[in-house]
Amino acid sequence: MLKIGLLGAGRIGQVHAVNIVAHPQSELVAVSDKFDDAAQNLARVHGAVVRTSEEIIADPAIDAVLIATSTDTHADLMEAATAAGKAVLCEKPVDLDLKRAVDCLARCKPHGKPVMVGFNRRFDPNFNSLKSAFDKGEIGKGELLSITSFDPAPPPVSYVKVSGGIFRDMAIHDFDMACWIYGELPEKVTAIGSSIVDPEIGKAGDFDTAITTLEFSGGRMAVIKNSRRAAYGYDQRIEFLGSDGLLAAHNVLENTVEIITRAGATKAKPEHFFLERYAKAYQIEWNSFIEGVEGDTELPVTLQDGINALIVAEAAALSAREGRTVDVAKEIPA
Structure with missing residues (x-):
């Protein structure tokens, strides 16, 4: 059972939360959002706790994070999460700046943790x-x-x-x-x-x-x-x-x-x-992420795909x- 931290409790974060909770091999344990009410509401619905993104990433008991925050935070959060030993599923795009996205790949890769970009289609x-x-x-x-x-x-x-x-x-x-x-x-x-x-x-x-x-x-x-x-x-x-x-x-x-x-x-x-x-696509996307992480196989959408x-x-x-x-x-x- 993978313990999951959800970063971002907006519209797409809510979709992902449902799929995390529904999967038999993942448990939503913590939620963060810059708007506290959104985080509190989503955490209450799914029996999770509200923490900051930094706290979630630093917690060794959390195995993976799903990043559904604003685009300008994606690269920083991916780098921090992989450095902390966590698997990552991040919504697209990696960043709005191509150079920053390439730098993100270079910084995440040495940690050897799986990173998947959310091209749900x-x-x-x-x-x-x-x-x-x-x-x-x-x-x-x-x-x-x-x-x-x-x-x-x-x-x-x-x-x-x-x-x-x-x-x-x-x-x-x-x-x-x-x-x-x-x-x-x-x-x-x-x-x-x-x-x-x-x-x-x-x-x-x-x-x-x-x-x-x-x-x-x-x-x-x-x-x-x-x-x-x-x-x-x-x-x-x-x-x-x-x-x-x-x-x-x-x-x-x-x-x-x-x-x-x-x-x-x-x-x-x-x-x-x-x-x-794309409701079904989001569900299958999460299933594929869990299968890849637990099976230690290459994820179907890589960080390089996001850069491409x-x-x-x-x-x-x-x-x-x-x-x-x-x-x-x-x-x-x-």
């Missing part, structure tokens, strides 16, 4: 099945990957200003998916963006709508479409064209009922937001800013 059963089918050769050579990722509504501008931008904050999930499916970093990145959903997002220096094209070795490509607004719900789809066929993972709908009458056919909308859409996604995000941001294609190896030192 890899654990979605549909996307995971698509990846498995590709790896088995079901569509032959993969040639054109298309990823659609639309949020139902834009975040507050106050969040946008500290998020790191659409490429580091939102599209980074899709960059990780593309690298994971193809099994490598892209060679070139071209991105365009605009603020057509909310002009205030543009005034804050960010985009709310973006298209990124990734060029992989051998001429293989990926096209990623991002928007902060899809009025019908949370739109999450993948299509993958190969030499022998097509793989497709469609939206998860609110229900499976379809109404068919003389007038036509209707069915439910996509799940409204990521908490509903950030490399692509950096390239996309540079491309959109300067209106040109970016050569990743030459222009994004990591």
